[in-house]
Amino acid sequence: MFNLPNMKRKKIRMAIAEDHQMVIDVLLSLLHKHEYFKAVIITTNPQELLRQMACTPVDILFADITMLYRNGHELANQVKELFPRIKMVALFEKGQDNIVNTMIEEGTIAGYVLKTTDKQTLTKALENMIEHIYINDKTLNEMPNPTTVRLRKVTPETTHLTDRELEVIRLIEQEYSNKQIAERLFISERTVETHRKNIFRKTKTTSVIGLIKYAYVHKLVSIR
Template sequence: MMKPRLIIFDEPMLYTEGLSKLLRQSKIFNTVDICNSPEALSEQLTVETPEFLMISSNIVILTEIYKLVEDIITHYKDTKIIIIGNGYDITDIRRLFDKGIKSYLDRNSSYDEFLKSIQALLLDETYLCEYVKEKMLDFMSQKQGRGKFQMRDSLTKREVEILKLICDELSSKDISEKLFISINTVETHRKRILSKLNVKNSIGVVRYAMENHMID
């Protein structure tokens, strides 16, 4: 299988050159190119469309990122876009996913988490960084504690516990071992959670929470 190509649209050059060197050493990508201007990015996309494109908030503001993502998805629909945000709120992140991005990391995300997001995208999955997941879960817990967290059918205490573990990317087997319950029981809880939220998977849980303003 041919290794994917990556374009990094970011600055300063010292940072991007260091990141590109690390990524080349990881041998995940066939090529890693750097662009530090919209003109350079446009030229690179035209010459050889990459499978992955990382766009940083260091180089364009959020409103420009929205438009850029729209334009790229329109002309290069197979390019998977990763956004490196700058403390964006949940509604902004939701809008970015609605525009077509596949991964969101924040400025405090580690290099290891960047690699983790790449692995998710290689499996045709979407990725949301741990920082945003924690922010979402904290909000949900606070609402639950105050009795103000509502959905079509309220989650039980156990379901909220399992939901958090699902968001931590634990498998049913891992959850069963952690909570000392059977895998069948975990699967039953999982199905009930998805049913109550009216979603198909854990990504759907995140999107449901965003769309219904459960998280700030």
């Protein structure tokens, strides 16, 4: 059980810099329900982030890795120089493994989180991270079982969605039924069902909502 005996009177203050509203919503939902975490800065603008951090104390920064790595990870270096005590955790998507690994090697970030991580796993990872950083004064790479927030290098993972499966995903996002998808693509409903099963397996999702979230995060569909 997670326990912070010396920090009961003070929440962990977090800044979120992310350009996907769905990811922000997931993080806010998680932090809102947890007694030890509090989001004090939320922004989609890197420069606005620096301005707000100069006025608002922050313990941990969650930031989209493309923001941190912009122009040779200029933002990450600015944060590290201006606010050296703040721990940076990169939010990344599959396919950005090289950037994550570069920042790990350079010691720029304290950890990373895959954007498609489910709430329960993310909560556990956050708790482990806070406990080791603030209680035992250890860095994340010393954690015995770091789950999703970690400093081990990322192992690339490819989903291998076919062009047809991408078509099906886009039609599902538009709320097409199996019958409508079959008519649109000139295939049988049984074939549509097979595509759906393969899509859920490859994306490791279990519901239409989860699949749509995955599609938004990985930019498989355009947010309307």
